[in-house]
Amino acid sequence: MTAVVEIAGLRKTYRSLRKGTHHALDGLDLEVRQGEVHGFLGPNGCGKTTTLRALLGLISVDGGSMSLFGQKVPQRLPSVIGRVGAVVESPQFFKNHTGRTTLRLLAKSVGLPRGRVDEALERVGLSTVADRSVKGYSLGMRQRLAVAQALLKKPELLVLDEPANGLDPAGIHEMRELLQTLAHDEGITVVVSSHLLSEVQQLADTMTIVSAGKRIVAGPVDEIIASHSGSSLRVRVSDEDRSRAAEAIESLPPASVSSNGDGSLIVAGVDDPAEVTRALAAQKIYLTHLSAESKNLEAVFLELTGTGSDDVLQVGETTAPAARTAPEEVAQ
Ligand SMILES: Nc1ncnc2c1ncn2[C@@H]1O[C@H](COP(=O)(O)OP(=O)(O)OP(=O)(O)O)[C@@H](O)[C@H]1O
Numbered sequence: 551m552t553a554v555v556e557i558a559g560l561r562k563t564y565r566s567l568r569k570g571t572h573h574a575l576d577g578l579d580l581e582v583r584q585g586e587v588h589g590f591l592g593p594n595g596c597g598k599t600t601t602l603r604a605l606l607g608l609i610s611v612d613g614g615s616m617s618l619f620g621q622k623v624p625q626r627l628p629s630v631i632g633r634v635g636a637v638v639e640s641p642q643f644f645k646n647h648t649g650r651t652t653l654r655l656l657a658k659s660v661g662l663p664r665g666r667v668d669e670a671l672e673r674v675g676l677s678t679v680a681d682r683s684v685k686g687y688s689l690g691m692r693q694r695l696a697v698a699q700a701l702l703k704k705p706e707l708l709v710l711d712e713p714a715n716g717l718d719p720a721g722i723h724e725m726r727e728l729l730q731t732l733a734h735d736e737g738i739t740v741v742v743s744s745h746l747l748s749e750v751q752q753l754a755d756t757m758t759i760v761s762a763g764k765r766i767v768a769g770p771v772d773e774i775i776a777s778h779s780g781s782s783l784r785v786r787v788s789d790e791d792r793s794r795a796a797e798a799i800e801s802l803p804p805a806s807v808s809s810n811g812d813g814s815l816i817v818a819g820v821d822d823p824a825e826v827t828r829a830l831a832a833q834k835i836y837l838t839h840l841s842a843e844s845k846n847l848e849a850v851f852l853e854l855t856g857t858g859s860d861d862v863l864q865v866g867e868t869t870a871p872a873a874r875t876a877p878e879e880v881a882q
Pocket residue numbers: 564565572574592593594595596597598599600601745871874876877878879880
């Protein structure tokens with residue numbers, strides 16, 4: 551499949567008197583293939599927005615190369631930008647206008663036929679509320695209106711920066727369904743940045759995990775999780791049997807046993823739980839609990855990026871990242 555987005559070795563340095571030199575992008579690579587939903591995942595401040603803004607020609611970079619549909623960016627951006635729909639800044643709307651008027655004005659300003667408006671409203675599921683003023687829209691409806699705005703020009707690539715930010719679970723679900731439909735039914739390539747681990751896990755086909763301006767890993771979401779997740783077993787026995795149980799399990803090479811805060815034994819290196827039950831039964835130790843533990847994307851993400859729980863929101867959390875006081879960009 552053709553690469554729709556190709557970024558190699560991207561560098562962006564910010565300098566300010568107060569904070570000194572900061573490498574927002576430190577040789578970042580990103581590749582997105584046609585027709586996939588690609589999750590661009592990383593903790594707050596790792597460089598996602600900077601990358602997307604650079605790709606869309608909104609900021610300059612200091613090094614590296616970028617292309618869209620095989621055309622060098624920013625040099626050839628004018629020849630391909632018509633194929634890209636993007637929402638990278640928080641969408642601002644005139645609140646007294648209806649959804650339909652908002653899109654009509656936009657379509658008119660860029661010379662698009664009026665018929666596109668109804669089509670776009672239909673695709674994002676806003677047709678029935680199109681004649682209500684935007685001030686009565688929920689955040690999820692506004693996000694969908696922003697996507698409709700990006701869809702007006704019938705893009706082949708849709709770039710969305712944190713589209714789930716601030717949405718409630720129902721809004722996140724709707725956004726996910728919309729983006730998957732656009733990608734899988736209509737063949738639009740979708741790039742979504744996110745710090746919401748569960749969201750990428752549920753939404754994307756492929757992903758790039760970024761930390762401190764660098765790509766840490768990229769590939770199909772399932773493969774990344776599978777290749778980084780080691781399964782383990784959680785075993786519980788009575789308190790008096792616990793140390794004998796640990797010894798019995800450790801006699802099964804290459805098993806290793808560690809204690810968990812709740813009194814369970816966590817066993818790694820044993821694929822077949824029956825081996826554990828056999829080893830314990832041979833010592834006349836009987837289980838009160840046995841279960842398989844598997845790592846989710848959050849555990850993989852924390853392991854790969856080396857980020858602590860202070861740096862990254864937890865699975866399912868939908869709060870917007872804390873506001874940042876960004877020093878002024880200094881021309882390079
Ligand atoms: N205009 C600017 N001037 C100085 N530093 C900036 C500027 N814009 C971004 N940065 C810094 O560059 C780094 C990357 O920021 P960026 O917004 O790309 O991160 P992000 O991954 O999108 O995070 P978030 O999800 O919090 O927006 C951060 O440390 C940020 O403080």
